[in-house]
């Protein structure tokens with residue numbers, strides 16, 4: 001669990017780091033079902049991990065809910081001397097999938113906060129209609145409650161602080 005602030009709103013996010021190894025994939029897929037946002041992560045020093053993104057993406061399409069938000073990440077950006085995947089390749093793949101793209105480093109913290117904030121923003125935007133609906137509903141409920149309170153007060157009671165309602 002982590003709390004981050006997006007547009008002045010404190011959002012509590014639950015983060016699952018799923019295992020990459022093939023033998024855990026049955027369990028991994030179960031995490032997709034309740035995900036609202038997913039990072040598809042490859043390692044910029046491993047062409048193989050980049051090639052594997054297509055497999056991850058098709059699993060996400062198959063098992064994650066419709067409307068799940070996704071961001072492509074090229075991690076280990078601090079390992080420039082070992083780079084096998086160009087930044088342009090990351091951008092190109094992200095464009096194909098219609099995703100945002102960041103190169104990050106868990107070692108230097110490059111773009112870690114930015115990518116988490118962006119994914120949270122995307123999830124919030126995707127749920128904006130529901131949130132707005134809830135806000136309107138809550139406001140209506142509140143108005144109704146206030147109205148009922150007003151109706152229960154005897155005439156002029158609201159102007160008289162000494163009046164007892166019991």
Ligand SMILES: Nc1nc2c(ncn2[C@@H]2O[C@H](COP(=O)(O)OP(=O)(O)OP(=O)(O)O)[C@@H](O)[C@H]2O)c(=O)[nH]1
Pocket residue numbers: 017018019020021075076077078079104105106107108
């Ligand atoms: N240089 C560098 N090393 C990193 C970075 N992120 C992770 N590592 C190292 O990469 C190795 C694997 O990291 P994990 O966090 O276990 O990777 P994972 O993708 O969760 O691995 P799976 O268990 O297969 O899911 C560890 O030795 C980390 O220290 C990074 O940004 N830069």
